[in-house]
Amino acid sequence: PITLRCSSVRGVTRRGSIIATFTICSHSKEERMSLDVVIMAAGKGTRMKSARPKVLHTLAGRPLLQHVLEMSAGLGAERLITITGHGAELVESEMRAALPAAPLAFVRQEPQLGTGHAVQQAVPELADAGTTLILNGDVPLVRPQTARALIEACGGEKLVLLTVVLDDPTGYGRIVRGGVQGDRVLAIVEHKDATPAQREIREGYTGMMAAPTAHLKRWLASLKNDNAQKEYYLTDIVAMAEAEGVPVVATIASGETEVLGVNSPVQLADLERRYQRQRADELMEAGVRLRDPARFDVRGELVCGRDVEIDVNCVFEGRVELGDEVRIGANCVLRNAKIAAGAVIHPFTHMDGEAAGIEVGEGALIGPFARLRPGAKLGAEVHIGNFVEVKNSTMAKGAKANHLAYLGDAVVGERVNYGAGSITANYDGANKHRTTIEADVHVGSNCVLVAPVTLGAGATIGGGSTITKDVPAGQLAVARGRQACLNGWTRPAKAPKKPAE
Numbered sequence: 001p002i003t004l005r006c007s008s009v010r011g012v013t014r015r016g017s018i019i020a021t022f023t024i025c026s027h028s029k030e031e032r033m034s035l036d037v038v039i040m041a042a043g044k045g046t047r048m049k050s051a052r053p054k055v056l057h058t059l060a061g062r063p064l065l066q067h068v069l070e071m072s073a074g075l076g077a078e079r080l081i082t083i084t085g086h087g088a089e090l091v092e093s094e095m096r097a098a099l100p101a102a103p104l105a106f107v108r109q110e111p112q113l114g115t116g117h118a119v120q121q122a123v124p125e126l127a128d129a130g131t132t133l134i135l136n137g138d139v140p141l142v143r144p145q146t147a148r149a150l151i152e153a154c155g156g157e158k159l160v161l162l163t164v165v166l167d168d169p170t171g172y173g174r175i176v177r178g179g180v181q182g183d184r185v186l187a188i189v190e191h192k193d194a195t196p197a198q199r200e201i202r203e204g205y206t207g208m209m210a211a212p213t214a215h216l217k218r219w220l221a222s223l224k225n226d227n228a229q230k231e232y233y234l235t236d237i238v239a240m241a242e243a244e245g246v247p248v249v250a251t252i253a254s255g256e257t258e259v260l261g262v263n264s265p266v267q268l269a270d271l272e273r274r275y276q277r278q279r280a281d282e283l284m285e286a287g288v289r290l291r292d293p294a295r296f297d298v299r300g301e302l303v304c305g306r307d308v309e310i311d312v313n314c315v316f317e318g319r320v321e322l323g324d325e326v327r328i329g330a331n332c333v334l335r336n337a338k339i340a341a342g343a344v345i346h347p348f349t350h351m352d353g354e355a356a357g358i359e360v361g362e363g364a365l366i367g368p369f370a371r372l373r374p375g376a377k378l379g380a381e382v383h384i385g386n387f388v389e390v391k392n393s394t395m396a397k398g399a400k401a402n403h404l405a406y407l408g409d410a411v412v413g414e415r416v417n418y419g420a421g422s423i424t425a426n427y428d429g430a431n432k433h434r435t436t437i438e439a440d441v442h443v444g445s446n447c448v449l450v451a452p453v454t455l456g457a458g459a460t461i462g463g464g465s466t467i468t469k470d471v472p473a474g475q476l477a478v479a480r481g482r483q484a485c486l487n488g489w490t491r492p493a494k495a496p497k498k499p500a501e
């Protein structure tokens with residue numbers, strides 16, 4: 001809506017009409033600056049051939065739509081309005097859970113009658129003036145600086161389109177230019193409606209634009225569906241702007257990756273690799289040595305110190321911190337873990353800190369084939385060897401569990417040596433109990449420590465013992481059947497075969 005102010009009354013006609021001069025009141029600065037973001041995500045994504053809505057498929061561990069919403073949340077918008085349709089309930093609940101603090105709004109579009117129809121559904125949610133940024137829920141890697149540039153160029157006054165020059169623009173809406181210099185944007189013509197000459201145009205519309213909100217509302221109200229697809233095309237507003245003399249600006253995207261959409265599993269995998277390559281390049285530029293950037297995956301946040309080395313096929317999830325000179329062997333999966341300086345993680349180690357997190361101390365040696373679970377807090381120079389599982393346990397400096405062992409709900413003192421095949425029996429079927437192993441204890445091989453139990457400092461547990469009572473400091477505890485040796489005993493022998501008759 002435009003506000004008109006009557007500046008002077010010129011007179012009255014014979015029929016009684018008033019002749020007056022009006023001036024158009026511009027919106028206040030605040031209204032001009034107001035920003036809304038509309039994200040189109042109602043489409044089915046038929047080519048994904050999946051029961052899951054397309055925008056919930058994940059890239060780098062997060063749904064496509066979440067990438068767009070997270071980027072948008074940094075733009076300072078009043079509202080982030082997502083148009084949902086296919087799988088709307090699931091899309092809405094997953095996004096609300098993922099971004100609880102963002103100003104999310106959802107509008108349903110049923111049935112889906114085109115991109116113009118999609119944005120029409122958002123009109124009641126939009127401000128009266130300012131800028132509306134329109135994005136796609138299936139174009140996950142659009143950069144914040146690109147979005148900001150569109151918003152700035154729009155300034156609540158111009159229609160700004162993000163375009164891309166492609167070798168093969170098949171399927172894209174074409175940017176039709178003309179005017180005296182031939183560079184004025186006149187219209188977007190959809191591929192299916194384009195003439196053979198228009199199909200030669202290599203500049204395509206990316207699906208992203210920034211529009212003056214007041215104009216946008218008006219243009220949307222007059223869209224028609226008299227086209228090849230019988231859809232309400234959002235792109236038809238370009239010709240409307242041109243006809244009204246509203247400036248139209250086409251900004252050519254600087255990179256291809258940020259304007260690529262996902263329509264199929266092949267495209268999803270391609271974008272995943274592009275994303276991972278970008279993360280890998282950033283880390284290598286910061287000095288991290290990746291053995292092979294093509295075999296490296298970050299699905300969250302990876303923070304690295306100096307002289308970090310990462311071998312092939314490692315996956316980092318959640319938040320992972322690697323201190324100076326940390327080395328990660330091949331085929332490790334690390335989630336929510338903090339590894340201190342100089343620690344070495346040998347191949348095939350799995351760490352999942354979940355919410356409680358995992359800490360690995362300075363100079364610790366972990367793996368190969370180690371498993372660290374939530375609440376594993378390992379001190380400096382701890383050694384965890386192959387097929388050792390540690391959960392919700394602290395191990396003090398220099399403690400070792402080198403082979404085939406389980407430590408759950410335990411407190412392990414300095415320099416403890418925990419033998420091969422030993423376990424803490426921490427679960428009685430109903431409750432978890434703690435095991436305390438004080439400094440310098442030696443636990444032999446194949447012991448069962450039935451919690452709750454305390455092994456006093458310097459105690460020794462004989463191999464094969466089942467320990468159910470506390471062991472005083474410094475003592476040897478042996479709890480197993482005594483060995484017996486029978487003199488003169490002979491092995492059973494087979495009876496000799498009778499010769500055949």
Ligand code: UD1
Nearest residue numbers: 040041042043112113114115118172173205206207233234
């Ligand atoms: C659209 C553009 C085209 C552009 C191309 C870039 C129009 C008319 N055409 O074409 O100029 O080159 O994107 O990829 O806008 N959607 C809805 N509701 C609908 C229809 C679509 O929410 O009723 C959503 C889809 O889920 C998708 C986005 O809008 O996220 C684009 O829809 P899509 O059908 O892929 O657009 P195209 O026809 O390819």
Ligand code: CA
Nearest residue numbers: 114115229231
């Ligand atoms: Ca379409």
